Every structure is written in structure tokens, then in C-alpha cells.
Amino acid sequence: MVTIKDVARMAQVGISTVSRVFSQHPDVSAETKDRVLKVAKQLRYRPHRTARQLVTNRTETICFVLSNRDIASPFHSKILLGAEQYARSLAHSVIFLRFNHSPGVPQEELVLPPIIWERGTVDGLILAGTNYPNFVRAVKELGIPFVLFGNNLIGRLATDDIDSVWYDNQGGGRKATEYLVSLGHKKIWFVGDLKLPWYRRCYQGYVGSINAHGLVLKVMEPRGDESLFDFGSRCAAQIAEAGNRPSAVVAGDDEIALGILSGFNASGVKVPADVSLIGFDDIDEIKYLRPPLTTIRVLKEKVGEELARVLFERLANPTARPVRHVIPAELVVRQSTASPDGGRQ
Amino acid sequence: MVTIKDVARMAQVGISTVSRVFSQHPDVSAETKDRVLKVAKQLRYRPHRTARQLVTNRTETICFVLSNRDIASPFHSKILLGAEQYARSLAHSVIFLRFNHSPGVPQEELVLPPIIWERGTVDGLILAGTNYPNFVRAVKELGIPFVLFGNNLIGRLATDDIDSVWYDNQGGGRKATEYLVSLGHKKIWFVGDLKLPWYRRCYQGYVGSINAHGLVLKVMEPRGDESLFDFGSRCAAQIAEAGNRPSAVVAGDDEIALGILSGFNASGVKVPADVSLIGFDDIDEIKYLRPPLTTIRVLKEKVGEELARVLFERLANPTARPVRHVIPAELVVRQSTASPDGGRQ
DNA sequence: CTGAAAGCGCTTACAG
DNA sequence: CTGAAAGCGCTTACAG
DSSP, rough: OOOOHHHHHHSSSHHHHHHHHHOSSSOOHHHHHHHHHHHHHHHHHOEEEEEEEEOOOOOOOOEEEESSSSOOOHHHHHHHHHHHHHHHHHTTTTEEEEEEOOOTGGGGGOOOOOOHHHHHHHHHEEEEEOOHHHHHHHHHTOOOEEEOOOOOOOOOOOTTTTTEEOOOOOHHHHHHHHHHHHHOOEEEHHHHHHHHSHHHHHHHHHHHHHHTOOOOEEEEEEOOOOOOHHHHHHHHHHHHOOTTSSSSSSSHHHHHHHHHHHHHHHOOOOOTTTEEEEEEOOOOGGGGGOOOOEEEEOOOOHHHHHHHHHHHHHHHHHTTOOOOEEEOEEOOSSSOBTTTSSSSS | EEEHHHHHHTSSSOOHHHHHHHHTOOOOOOEEEEEEHHHHHTTOOOOOOHHHHHHHHHOOOOEEEEEESOOOHHHHHHHHHHHHHHHHHTTTTEEEEEEEEOTTTTGGGGOOOOOHHHHHOSEEEEESSSOOOOHHHHHHHHHHOOEOOOOOOOOOOOOTTEEEEEEEEHHHHHHHHHHHHHHHHOOOEESOOOTTTHHHHHHHHHHHHHHHOOOOOOOOEOOTTTHHHHHHHHHHHHHHTTOOOOEEEEEEEEHHHHHHHHHHHHEEEOOTTTTTEEEBBBGGGGGGGSSBBBEEEEHHHHHHHHHHHHHHHHHHEEEEEOOOOEEEEEEEOOSSOOOTTTTTT
């Protein structure tokens, strides 16, 4: 194992000089630098990162924490990709860590993973996935810089004294509803789980738009622990049988919309001829459907990038005021929406 | 910043003792251990990982390298999840790193990312994504333990002296074809890009099965740089117009199958009534299609788990013979396949 | 521009 | 069972 000492000896310089050469320090003569580099190459010297980290007290590594997601989530893997890309552009690495915690455990009793709890592992954290206040508070208590992906936070937690990045759930719900109204729809229902904050915010957007136009609210909620897809299918079946059927449905997310579409198909309800349908997220699955689903697009890579950007700003400026960054959600019109008279728009 | 020294002083022991307590060393009296632990807690002592790493020369971290994949790949993110899960069960962390390299760059000129090139960053590597021989050789040259995800390797490289994990492309192609034959199909075409090894292996399975049953081979290949989906659509259109239409199609992967299905829909060809269709990979998108696609399932999380397992075995036993682990691919029958007479099977 | 020396926070023989 | 000491491979004032 060749170290800085070996290079120094062979190049006939002190180890400080070798160190300066490798850390791009300007105060090294071109001549010396050349010689050191040549010797280093010849010796196949490779700097030891751990040793550097111990002195500088910087790991140049951040940790992407995915909380409480056991299954592969394409949504969150795109957030990870965005974060990794940004971190890499700043010569930082990303440790990917899954961490499950239940909301019921008191904050003091929460056993944090070593990567977070030990010092000198990472410079900061991105908290993604579904997080609960006990965990977020425990992290805050540690004093390690972090940024929270806000949308999937469940529970009561003041977020004004922490850095957070959100996509605009409420604005998305509003845009979806406004678009349906603009097509001429008067009876627009909402399908989602109001117990979960991200659906609730989307619902608030829906409510705002419905009220602004003097229309009537109607929401369908899940029962028991049915899957999102089954929830959607069941709602579709009910809607198909309903006497005063809506002409349009806003689904809380694309998975629910997938279930609704499947349920409508099974019941012979045509989308969009009989009922218009609009989803939320823009997951890849919905592009290949017939009809391709109109939805609210969340720029997932952008969310990841912003999470990383906010974290690095925090690292650069520990005393700055906490920020709350909201990324707009945009309408993507495909073919599951039409005017209520049946004419495609 | 409280260190081991502070704990030692306050607990009135030497730092060795504190170290032993935290590294679960057995030779510490229960009494001393209690006292140290109490003091540590009181002082909110958190061990410094970097310092430990410098001495032990172990980072307890592995790196998941995703080569040449710019877009979010659900396939590879599941492999990452499997690897992370296994690593975590062994108290190791996973650094996620994307690395793009072109096959044309000579091995010596390849600039490796610092995480790989520097010492003391990770104990070993998982090479996933699309890799080329120059990169794999450069990594091998470094002497860092690694395991290669074999299927997406492109180019000439002897893999018998390196650890690798594969899923059974060829067996999958064979199973798909055998199943169609068992349904009574006589005219079965293959759609895929034979320039890429993973399609080629699948094709070889197809060929084996076709030949064994004395049937006739027919393959359709992409032209130019059309996307997989467009490639599939185009082939479907051609098949729809063909005089002697096949009764079944084996697609090189699900994305191509998605295109084929879309093309058939556009041309009025019914699946499976007119033509049976079978894909490869079992990506999430195909479950919600009508008809849901019969496919060859690749257990992606399992691939990730095996990659990690093989790597950890290498770390534990550096001199063992290289292994080549192949994971079977299994048939998943859904509704895009039927007997050629049109009756669902 | 350069080098000797101190020090980062641990682990680990070694001696007791 | 316990502690003093050496050492892991670097960086960084400090002095020249």
C-alpha cells in the first residue's frame, strides 16, 4: 500500500508538498508538481480518502434516507436520481439508505441507523419517503444538516424551522379541477384518502376550484386496507351504478386512476366519452394505457435536485434562515379527458 | 465535539476501555461497561466513523455503480433495492453512483470517479447498468473487489476470472417459446435487437426451442435508432400487413412488447385472438394493460441481493475461485397468449 | 515555494 | 480486566 510518504521520499520532497500537489494547492512550483505527479503515477499512488476526511472533518458524502418504503417506488427512485446527479456535479457521493420507523415510538427511544448516528459518515441528509415527526425531530436533535421531502410527511410537525422541498399538491388538485371545469364539466367527484396529507392537499385544491365555480363537492374514500388500485376499481363500479353519475373524476394519484379506469372498463363506462378521468403524479405506467391518462405531472428528478441543492446551501451556510421550496405541478393533457357532451377537446 | 477521550476521563477509565465497550469487546467487566455507557449517554457521545475506518481499513460501505444509464430505470432501481437490503442486513452502507463511459476510450485513459479511484472509500463495487470491457478491466486492475451484473455487459470480455451475477436470458427465451409451442403455435416470430447481447441470448433460447420442434425461425430487427417502443410498433404494423402472419410473437423485452401491442391495436389485430404476444422482464407497466401481458419474469430484487451476496463472499474470502451465479427467469402467464385457434387457454 | 511537526479520533498489540 | 502508547494516512498552521 503506497502512501504519501512513499511518494514524498521518491520525489525527494516533504509530504506536505505531495499533499499540496494532490489538493490543487497553488503554492507549488510547476517543476516540483510535475516531478511529484510523475512519481505518483509511477508508484500508482492513490490518495486515502478516510485519512483526508479525518483531518478536514468533511466526508463529501450525503445520505439519501428513504423512510418506510419497502417496495420499489419509481417515484422515489427518480427523486434519488435527481439528487445523485446534483451531488455528483459538486463532487459529492450519495449513500442510499432505507430506514423504517413507526410513528408511535417516542423520539428518545428511536434507534437511528449508524450512518446517521455516528459522526464522520455523511455531511448531511435528505429525508425522503414517508416520514413521521418522531424521526424528523430525532434527526434535528442530532444537529446534522438535513432537508425534508415534505409531501409525504405524516403527522403534526412544524416545518417552518427546517429546510423542506415540496411539490405543489394543492395547486395540482386545483389545476386538474379547473381544467375539467373549463371543458364544461359540472359534476366533478374526487377520489382519494383524506386521512393522508398529500391527498388532502390535492383535495383542498379541488375544493377551492369547485367552490369558486359554485359546483357541488363529492368525495369517495377508501375503506379498510384495500390497495390503491382496488380502491379505484371499487369507486368506479359504484360510480357506474350511481343514479346521478359524475361527468368527471379527479383521482388523488395515478394508481387510484389506474384502478378507476380498470373499473370503468369492467363496467362498460367509456373514458372519456362517458366520464373524464384525471390522475396525479405522471407515473410511467399511464402512458401506455388506452386512453393515455391526463394527469398532473410532478417533476420527480427536479424534486431530487432541489432537495440536494437546498441541502448543499445549508452546508455552505449553516446559519441561513430555513427555506421551504415548492415545485409547481403541471397539467399534462392526454386522452382521458373530454367535454361532457362527449366531444374530444 | 465530544470524543472518546472525554468519555474516558469522565468515566475514569482509559480510552482503550471506552473503545472496547463500543466495539462490543467481551473483555470488559459489566460494571465498567455500565459506567462507560452511562457517561457516554450523558455526554451524548457519538463515535466517529472515519477515525475507526482509518485504523481498521474497512469502510463498511460498498458502491453500487450504475453505468451508462441516464434515464430512470425501474429495472435497475429494483436491483439497487435488493442490494441495499442485503448490505444493510450486514450493517453495510451503499453508495449509489452513476458513471458514464464510452467503450472507445482506452482502458489507461479512462478517468475513474474518485469514489472508486481513491482508497478508503468503499470496500467493494457492484457494477450494474451497461458496462464495457474497458471499464471492467480498469476496475479489475485497481484490485478493488467487485461483482459484475453480467446481462448488460457489451463487448468482448472473458468473465470466468471475475465474479458475476446473471439472470437466465437464454432460458427465458426458451421458456417463452416452449410455452407458445405447447399452446399449439407453429409460426412464432422473434422481435429484438440481435446486436445487443441480452436480446441475442434470449434469441438463442428461442432458436433452440424452435429448432427442437422443427419449426421455422423468423426475426425482426430494429433499424436506425428508433426507440424500443417505436421498433415494436413498426414490427406490429408490418406483421399486420404480412401475407403469412405469425400466430405468436416473442418480444425481446417488455418495452418492445408494449410497442407491438400498441401497433396491433392500431392495425386492428387482436391479442391474443389473432396473435399471441409474450414479453420479457415483467416491468410494472404491463400489468395494467389490456390484455395484461404474458412475460418472462426477472426477479430484479433477487438479482440485486445476489450481487451483494457474491460481493460480500468475495470480501470475506479474497482468494476463492470466481463465481458465476445465474438466476432463473420464470414464465408469468397472463392474458396476451392463447391457442392459435383463438380459444383462451 | 517548501518541510518538520502536530494532530484528526479512533483501534490494537503489548504489558501488566 | 485495564491502560499507555504507537500508529492509521493524511492536512495545515508555522517557520523558514
